[in-house]
Amino acid sequence: xxxxxxxxxxxxxxxxxxxxxxxxxxxxxxxxxxxxxxxxxxxxxxxxxxxxxxxxxxxxxxxxxxxxxxxxxxxxxxxxxxxxxxxxxxxxxxxxxxxxxxxxxxxxxxxxxxxxxxxxxxxxxxxxxxxxxxxxxxxxxxxxxxxxxxxxxxxxxxxxxxxxxxxxxxxxxxxxxxxxxxxxxxxxxxxxxxxxxxxxxxxxxxxxxxxxxxxxxxxxxxxxxxxxxxxxxxxxxxxxxxxxxxxxxxxxxxxxxxxxxxxxxxxxxxxxxxxxxxxxxxxxxxxxxxxxx
Amino acid sequence: xxxxxxxxxxxxxxxxxxxxxxxxxxxxxxxxxxxxxxxxxxxxxxxxxxxxxxxxxxxxxxxxxxxxxxxxxxxxxxxxxxxxxxxxxxxxxxxxxxxxxxxxxxxxxxxxxxxxxxxxxxxxxxxxxxxxxxxxxxxxxxxxxxxxxxxxxxxxxxxxxxxxxxxxxxxxxxxxxxxxxxxxxxxxxxxxxxxxxxxxxxxxxxxxxxxxxxxxxxxxxxxxxxxxxxxxxxxx
Numbered sequence: 435x436x437x438x439x440x441x442x443x444x445x446x447x448x449x450x451x452x453x454x455x456x457x458x459x460x461x462x463x464x465x466x467x468x469x470x471x472x473x474x475x476x477x478x479x480x481x482x483x484x485x486x487x488x489x490x491x492x493x494x495x496x497x498x499x500x501x502x503x504x505x506x507x508x509x510x511x512x513x514x515x516x517x518x519x520x521x522x523x524x525x526x527x528x529x530x531x532x533x534x535x536x537x538x539x540x541x542x543x544x545x546x547x548x549x550x551x552x553x554x555x556x557x558x559x560x561x562x563x564x565x566x567x568x569x570x571x572x573x574x575x576x577x578x579x580x581x582x583x584x585x586x587x588x589x590x591x592x593x594x595x596x597x598x599x600x601x602x603x604x605x606x607x608x609x610x611x612x613x614x615x616x617x618x619x620x621x622x623x624x625x626x627x628x629x630x631x632x633x634x635x636x637x638x639x640x641x642x643x644x645x646x647x648x649x650x651x652x653x654x655x656x657x658x659x660x661x662x663x664x665x666x667x668x669x670x671x672x673x674x675x676x677x678x679x680x681x682x683x684x685x686x687x688x689x690x691x692x693x694x695x696x697x698x699x700x701x702x703x704x705x706x707x708x709x710x711x712x713x714x715x716x717x718x719x720x721x722x723x724x725x726x727x
Numbered sequence: 728x729x730x731x732x733x734x735x736x737x738x739x740x741x742x743x744x745x746x747x748x749x750x751x752x753x754x755x756x757x758x759x760x761x762x763x764x765x766x767x768x769x770x771x772x773x774x775x776x777x778x779x780x781x782x783x784x785x786x787x788x789x790x791x792x793x794x795x796x797x798x799x800x801x802x803x804x805x806x807x808x809x810x811x812x813x814x815x816x817x818x819x820x821x822x823x824x825x826x827x828x829x830x831x832x833x834x835x836x837x838x839x840x841x842x843x844x845x846x847x848x849x850x851x852x853x854x855x856x857x858x859x860x861x862x863x864x865x866x867x868x869x870x871x872x873x874x875x876x877x878x879x880x881x882x883x884x885x886x887x888x889x890x891x892x893x894x895x896x897x898x899x900x901x902x903x904x905x906x907x908x909x910x911x912x913x914x915x916x917x918x919x920x921x922x923x924x925x926x927x928x929x930x931x932x933x934x935x936x937x938x939x940x941x942x943x944x945x946x947x948x949x950x951x952x953x954x955x956x957x958x959x960x961x962x963x
Binding site: 596599600602603606607609610611612613614615616617618 | 816819
């Protein structure tokens with residue numbers, strides 16, 4: 435029982451990371467119908483920026499917040515410079531652009547920071563926290579807190595601020611949005627900025643566990659895809675819940691199904707994607723989008 | 728003439744297809760003007776041209792300001808509210824959120840309370856349903872929402888595209904009654920309608936569009952008595 439609780443909590447911790455990245459994917463998908471394959475690599479890049487800032491002597495949280503700001507601006511700039519010109523291109527062209535971004539981010543990160551693994555600090559104490567017989571990693575608990583805080587902020591932003599409302603409107607109905615005077619192009623750019631922020635949070639939270647290297651987010655992105663597929667690519671809340679489910683399932687299966695262990699964990703994520711697509715293609719909370727073609 | 732809106736030699740294109748072949752008309756401040764015409768005559772396109780949603784040549788001036796080079800968002804900021812074909816409802820958002828968005832493009836930000844009171848006064852049913860997702864409203868309610876959303880801009884000119892489409896006669900009469908009230912508060916209205924009898928009753932000035940050209944214009948009292956109009960559009 436103790437092991438079970440421990441594994442569930444640590445699953446929630448990684449699940450929070452998948453949730454953040456899945457949320458980033460879903461936000462961009464909803465607004466533009468494009469899956470941003472570079473989302474994970476952008477997150478990795480942001481994490482390297484944070485590492486450089488810490489190395490330059492900044493305190494952890496200052497570096498953390500600065501990185502979020504840089505990631506936001508970076509996301510906006512990428513949308514304006516790279517995505518905007520192909521906005522009206524066929525969907526496959528845009529997908530190719532995001533794949534190109536993926537490769538560029540990965541290579542440039544390797545070029546600047548080398549492919550050697552770097553330890554990345556955790557802001558949380560290294561001592562485990564003991565509750566009864568159950569031992570929790572302090573980083574796991576901190577990770578959950580940070581993710582929850584970010585999710586809460588974003589929920590409040592979208593639910594209660596005029597700008598959040600305008601962004602939702604622009605994503606759902608660009609034509610009507612223009613007719614009420616919303617600058618839809620800028621809303622999409624802001625969406626990219628926010629998505630980059632979620633990605634950066636995910637990267638900085640997962641880096642202490644996996645250690646920092648240019649392929650940091652490759653695996654995480656696959657889990658995030660599984661999470662978004664499970665929750666439904668059209669449902670931000672679903673993607674978040676999907677993230678936590680995937681995290682917990684991954685951990686429990688790895689612990690209790692002996693032949694899977696750590697080696698076949700990825701297969702679990704891919705299998706989840708396939709099963710969801712076969713059984714319920716819209717995901718748990720997604721809605722069917724009917725389009726005229 | 729004291730023209731609120733002045734359109735000259737307007738041509739509009741969807742890809743290579745020309746939808747308007749040199750439409751010219753102007754409307755005075757404070758009135759209700761209607762554009763009549765059959766399906767495909769270019770009524771909706773004319774409104775879309777004013778809102779800069781379609782590629783055009785020719786000139787469009789609103790209170791002397793050229794609109795041709797503006798983006799849709801900037802036209803809105805001049806005080807032109809467009810309740811589009813199909814009503815343009817934000818179906819995922821609540822009625823209240825739809826209305827809030829209507830005020831987004833407005834120059835004077837200020838308090839929305841008065842505006843909410845005003846539109847809820849016109850359409851009490853929207854007040855009852857304000858927390859409901861707009862997609863769950865009936866067709867008539869969604870049309871009311873479209874008009875109410877447009878009013879949140881405090882517009883000087885209201886563009887209405889077929890507000891009667893698909894609605895029960897009783898609901899249509901109610902909406903048209905309120906349109907008259909709105910006009911009396913100083914909002915000019917440019918109305919596109921297929922229901923010619925209704926439109927002629929409401930409007931003071933009429934343009935008749937056929938295959939992308941203005942073929943007839945005049946005060947509605949005069950055009951109502953015109954034989955050709957009566958046979959083709961009023962059906963008696």
